[in-house]
Amino acid sequence: MKPARIVAVVHSDTDVPGSLPELFAEQGVELEVRSITRPLIAPEMLDGLVIMGSPESAYDSRLPWLDAELEWLKEVQCRGVPSWGICFGSQLLARALGGSVHRNAHVEIGWTPLTTLQNDWQHVGPWLNFHFDAFTLPPDATLLAKTNLALQVFRQGKSIGMQFHPEIDPAMFDTWTRYWRSTQEGRRFLETAGDLPERMRAEIQDRQPANRENCRHLVKDFLNQI
Template sequence: MIVRPGIHGDGRGAPRDGLPVRRRGRPRRGGSGGRALDALHERRFAVSSSDASTVDGSAAPLRALILQHEEPTPPGLVTEWLDGHGASIETLRIDIEDREVDPAGYDLIVSLGSEFAAFDDTKPFVPREATLMRRAVEADVSVLGLCFGGQMLARVLGAEVHRSPDSEIGWLPVRSTDPEMVPEGPWFQWHFDTFALPPGATLMAETDVGPQAFVMGRSLGLQFHPEVTTDIMTEWVREYRHELDADGVDPDALLEETKRRAVDSRRTSLRLLEWFLRDVARLRPGRSRAALG
């Protein structure tokens, strides 16, 4: 884990390697009057045969739309995971492609990370994505939000997204309400913003800085990066070295740690993604070619 005092005017915190672990606690829900998700625990891995989409080879493949916000932030492990299920994948560079998209034409929308803020509507793609994601939620299309994408999902569900008083950069543990659903990591993080828990959402994981995972309906918002690979980290260290230097993070040490964790982090990420597909999105996984062991 690497968390350093920084200079971005938001008071970086001290390292938090000793985060207390809360195991098997009852998930906390945001606000009041929202839809309860106790069935999430009761249902676990049960999937109804009436689910809208299957990816078991006997029906049309899962249709996935990936929202990418800049060249250095590709879907990484998410693509491998979807390919392993034989999914039909379309990638939209929403930062440079201004075209109409009907979210109802997809089973799953994945929103990746971004160097920009999910609350900064001066960037034209940000309000466009907010509108698209809101329409997806209203159409009961599953959304998987990663870092910026998780913040955007929180925003369209009515939560405040704002600059964080503390950044999180590095491999960090999270406090999970149920590690069988959201493993405690450590997970890779690189963010300067955070969000409140949306009204009616179920908190699945958090750190002292804020929520790390939440479920709302058939959607999952994450603050961390399960998609990260060594290749992605190599590019991020090269492209955003100035952010690491400003935050007091050793880029070479960060890359080496990522290489050391590559096998375990891949296994943990695929486990999380499988849980999401099965229990949250409620899309039948079928026989996966992804190596989860």
């Protein structure tokens, strides 16, 4: 039976979960969005979890909340809570399950189709990738998809990690550009990005109907495994 509520953890008070709240609501499930700045919910109180993205690195021990979130996520996995990690969230989930995260040899930015590796997972996209880091496959996980630049999707039990951003919409992308303008690291990125942010937003807008439909199927799959 589908749960009435699933918790989505965002990694900043200004982060938003894109199209996910409406897509979960279509399936009769409330997506409760909680910032990492609030106390983490006891694992035994969770029926399902979504771990959202972040501009930070999932191996940066300087982050004041990272170690606590990782230990909490390990306990969540030990309890078998169905979990969906997105981008940074997939990397943290990989770490919680025994994998690792590293700076990738190549930046992966743009809409990319996936090479799928299992017959029961055929969500080829294209999906929006925007990442500098990558995960290694946890020892007991199954690799479901990849691109030429990085592993993309893995599954272990009722948990799944996806390196790309299926939930992206223009409003969510606007939070990214505000972050870039307001941080030193973001401004460094913008200095070399040229018109990339403007082109990315326009393409997100153009692709929104198809991407939303693709994401709808991912939400249904996640709920079906619960």
